[in-house]
Amino acid sequence: MSLSQFTAPWWLLFLAVIAALVVGYVLVQKQRAKHTLRFTNFALLEKVAPSRPGRWRHIPAILMVVALVFFTVALAGPTADKKVPRNRATVILVIDVSLSMQATDVEPTRLAAAQEAAKSFADGLTPGINLGLVAFAGTASVLVSPTTNRDATKVAIDNLKLSERTATGEAIFTSLQSIDTLSAVLGGSDQAPPARIVLLSDGKQTVPENSDDPRGGFTAARQAKDKGVPISTISFGTTYGRVEIEGDRIPVPVDDASLKEIANLSGGSFFTASSLEELRQVYDTLEEQIGFETTRGDASRPWLVLGVVFATAGLTIALVRRQRLP
The missing domain is CATH 3.40.50.410 (von Willebrand factor, type A domain)
Known part of the structure; x- marks a missing residue:
């Protein structure tokens, strides 16, 4: 799908903002890892955080990022051939x-x-x-x-x-x-x-x-x-x-x-x-x-639907696993 097939292609610039959010998220995770290593008493660390979250903790954030991408494409007004x-x-x-x-x-x-x-x-x-x-x-x-x-x-x-x-x-x-x-x-x-x-x-x-x-x-x-x-x-x-x-x-x-x-x-x-x-x-x-x-004709509806589905999935997983939003 080329830029000529969007009615408002400038909305695609928001993808740069989403990319910046992803970079920020990665940097925050690395910073947290550095803070964890500051504990010299590992026995105390085990008592404070006996079960550290695994990679699954990133799933809600990933789903929300994907949802933002879908919403951005929808805002850009994609079009498609219709009979x-x-x-x-x-x-x-x-x-x-x-x-x-x-x-x-x-x-x-x-x-x-x-x-x-x-x-x-x-x-x-x-x-x-x-x-x-x-x-x-x-x-x-x-x-x-x-x-x-x-x-x-x-x-x-x-x-x-x-x-x-x-x-x-x-x-x-x-x-x-x-x-x-x-x-x-x-x-x-x-x-x-x-x-x-x-x-x-x-x-x-x-x-x-x-x-x-x-x-x-x-x-x-x-x-x-x-x-x-x-x-x-x-x-x-x-x-x-x-x-x-x-x-x-x-x-x-x-x-x-x-x-x-x-x-x-x-x-x-x-x-x-x-x-x-x-x-x-x-x-x-x-x-x-x-x-x-x-x-x-307008083809934004499928992108909106996908955005809603991924956003809902991300929020649901975050609430079920962590009792709070990502």
């Missing part, structure tokens, strides 16, 4: 419902696993966060506007339906619009509440074909960056996934590259998951990142 739940933030959960999500490389299907994990994610977010839901295939729709009502979001997740094509850019633009709408409704602050998009997909964008198109995923990611909204992308599935469409087995491998680029362009994070358990782990990580913020 504080976010109460004013917006998260848009974006789920790909293109036909490739019916692949069974993730049991029972990619979509079913994504639905189960998404509901757990909704339950795990801190209560003060506004959670919205966007589903996308060839187009994107806001199924639930950002709200603290988790039940509405979970019901909508259960009712997700598959459709054709993949418009990743539209999903991001729709999410950004939903965030802007909530910010306008909330108002009351010069600074918009922090927001993040969590986008789960398994395939490459097909509408439009070029991700740098004005409505493409990369363009949308750049706009998200400009708005200060990072996108956490999750590539969900495997490279060997297949779906059956009109009797044909069509490969639907995950597209890590484009999803990673979207995360990078927006200032967000990229994750991969090829099973329900891995997806849950990703969501657990995101819950920690999104649901809490780290702040510097």
Whole structure:
């Protein structure tokens, strides 16, 4: 713990006073020893003080010194990092419902696993966060506007339906619009509440074909960056996934590259998951990142508690063993 982590570091100068007290105590003990040696009649000394105190007599003084050190540190105002739940933030959960999500490389299907994990994610977010839901295939729709009502979001997740094509850019633009709408409704602050998009997909964008198109995923990611909204992308599935469409087995491998680029362009994070358990782990990580913020807070209480404990112990031992305070 450096001096910069104290709000009143000048109190640490009192440690020099404590050190002086320790030196004084040692000198007094040595002086007492010299006075004892002045008795030339050791027989008389044995009658006057038949049982001289041992080293245990120093314990109360040592405990009191340690207590003073703890009290001094507490007075100096130590601080520490603390995780504080976010109460004013917006998260848009974006789920790909293109036909490739019916692949069974993730049991029972990619979509079913994504639905189960998404509901757990909704339950795990801190209560003060506004959670919205966007589903996308060839187009994107806001199924639930950002709200603290988790039940509405979970019901909508259960009712997700598959459709054709993949418009990743539209999903991001729709999410950004939903965030802007909530910010306008909330108002009351010069600074918009922090927001993040969590986008789960398994395939490459097909509408439009070029991700740098004005409505493409990369363009949308750049706009998200400009708005200060990072996108956490999750590539969900495997490279060997297949779906059956009109009797044909069509490969639907995950597209890590484009999803990673979207995360990078927006200032967000990229994750991969090829099973329900891995997806849950990703969501657990995101819950920690999104649901809490780290702040510097007062950390003097533990030092005060230790000071009280050591001071009490020192006084108790002194009274029990010597019937007087040290």
